[in-house]
Amino acid sequence: MKKKNQAEEACRGPLIQLIDIHKVYYMGTSEVYANNGISLTINEGEFVAIIGKSGSGKSTIMNIIGALDVPSSGQYILKGKDVSKMNDNELATIRNKMIGFIFQQYNLLPKERLINNVSLPLLYSGMGAEARREKAMEALKKVGIEDKYRNFPNQLSGGQQQRGAVARALVTNPSLILADEPTGALDSRTSEELLSFLKQLNEEGNTIVLITHDRSVAERANRIISIQDGKITFDGDVGEYRKQVAG
C-alpha cells in the first residue's frame, strides 16, 4: 500500500514546496513569530491534514499556502511558480486559477443566488456568462444540489451551503483544494458526508489540504502534519500519527 502511494507520488511530482518559511507579525513594537522555519512538500494527488491548536500558526501557514499572504522569508513554490514574492494582483490570479477555498463559515455571498455564488470565481477569470453558467451547473451537479441553483444561501441548510461552497471551490478545476475547518459549523452527520465527499474528490485525483484542530477530522486524511508554536512537530501517515499520539 505504502509502496504504491510512493510510486504514485513520484510520478506526479510536487505541487507545494515550502522552504524555510518564516512569518513575523508586528504587534505594536513586539514581533510575533507565527511561522518559524516551516519546510514541507505536498505532491499532487495527496490528501493532507494540517492539525494544530489555535495560535499554533496553522492559520498562518494556510494563508500562505492559499496565496492570501506572503511569507516574511522563505520560498513557496506552487506548481513550479514562486508565489512568495508575488504582488497583490499576481496572488489574486493564483487564488483564482489554482486554489479552491472551502471555509468554515461557507462564505457564500448572501445577496447572490447559489448559481451566481458558484460561478463567481469564473467571473473574475473573465469567462463569458453562458460558459460560467454551464460550468457552475456542472459543479452543482457534482455536489448534488443542482436543483437549488436559484435559491439564496439563507434558503439552504448548513450542509447544502457547505456543498455550495465546495461547488464554488471545484468550479475552476483548481490544482489545490484548501479546506479551512470545513466541518466546524456542521453537525456530525453532515460533517461525515462532507468528509466522505472530500475523500471521494481526492480519489478522483484532486489534491486536498485540510486545516483543522480536530483529531478525528484530521485522521480522515492520508497524511497528517502537526504544527505547534510555528513549527512542524509531526509529519507522517495516519497510522504513525495514532502511534505517536498514543505513545
Added chain:
Amino acid sequence: MRLGQAFKLAWQCILGSKMRSFLTMLGMIIGVGSVITLLGLMQGVTNYLVGTFSELGTNSLIVNIRNTDTRVVDVEDVYRFTRENKKVFQGVTPSVAASYTVKNKNSSVSTSVTGVGEDYLELKSIDLAWGRFISYADIKNRYNACVLGTYIVDKLYDGKINPGDTIRINGQVFTIVGVLEEQADTVQGSSDDCIYIPYSVACRLAGNSKISSYTFVAAGTEHVDGAEAALDDYLYGILKDVDLYSIMNMAELLDVINQITAMMSSILGGIAGISLLVAGIGIMNIMLVSVVERTKEIGIRKSLGAKRRDIMWQFVIEAATISMLGGFIGIVIGSAATTALGTLFKIEAAPTMGSILLAFGVSAAIGIGFGYAPASKAAKLNPIDALRSE
C-alpha cells in the same frame, strides 16, 4: 470583471437597500434639480429682458435732449439732419411718452400714451390690424387721432372697434383711426398695452412745446456706430454741451443686459453647484460606511480571485450609478419645477439643454470622484483581515 457586470452588481446593491439608496440620492436630486431650475428660470428672465429690449429695436438709438431757452433742437431740423444722412439713418421719430388714464364710456385704464411721427410704424416694423396710422396731416393740424394697442381694444371696447369710435385720453376726446396688430399676447404692460398719438398733440397734452426725446433707427446693424457718431456731432453742434443730451445705443444696452444675466446665471449656478458638492460628500460618506459593512464580502471576493481593480470598479460604478440615477431624477424634477415656476412667474422658462448635460456630467463626475476614495479603500483591504471580519 466587465463594466456591464459592475453595473448589474451596483443595481442589485441599490435595489437591495432602497431607503438608503434613495436618501443618498436625495442630495444629488436636490442639487441637480436646483441647478436646472435656477439656470432655466434665469434663462427665462434673460429671454424676457432681451425680448423686451429687442422690441425697441437693436438698430435704435434713443436720444434724450434737455432743450434750453437759447439752444433748441427743432423737430424739422432733426428730420432734415436725418434725411441728409440717409446713408446711416433709416429714419427718425419724435417720442413723447407719458402715462395717462384713458376712458371709454365708464370703463377706464391707465396706459402709456406715446406721441410719435408718421414713420414710427415703418421704423418699428409693426403692422396695423385695422385702419390707418398717424399721418403727417394729423401732426401738422394737431388732430386728436390715436392708434390703439390690442390690450386697450380688448379692455375698453370688447375687442371690436367701429369706425368713428372715440376715446378720452386725459379728458380729451380722440378719434380712433387704427388698431395695431397683436404683438405680445394682449397682456397688461406688454407692447400691446399702448396708445399712439401725433407728437404735436402729445406735446400739447404734456404742456410743453419742445420735444425732448427721439428714436433714431440706423440703416443697419453695421451703421449703428456711424449713426451714433453723426448724432453726437450734430447734437453737440447745437447744444455745445455733452450734459444736455444723451444717446442710448440699444445694441450696447442689450450687450450689457446679456452680460449681467450671464453673470447672475453663473452666481446662481455656483450656489446650486455647492449643493452638488454636498451631495457628493454624502455619497462618499455612505460608500465609506458601505465598504466597512461589506468588508466580509470584499474578503470573499478577493479570496476567489478578485483583483484590486475589480473591487475598485465595483465600488466606483456603484457610487457613479447612485449619483447618475440621482442626477437623472433631479433632471426630471428640475425640468418640471422650471416649467411650473415659469408659469407661476409668467416667464417662458424651459430647462436648457446645456444645464441638463452639465448637471448629468457633474453628477457622474461626482459619483466617480467621490466614489474613488471609498473604492480605493475597499480595493486595498487585506483579504485575510477582510475574511475574518464579521
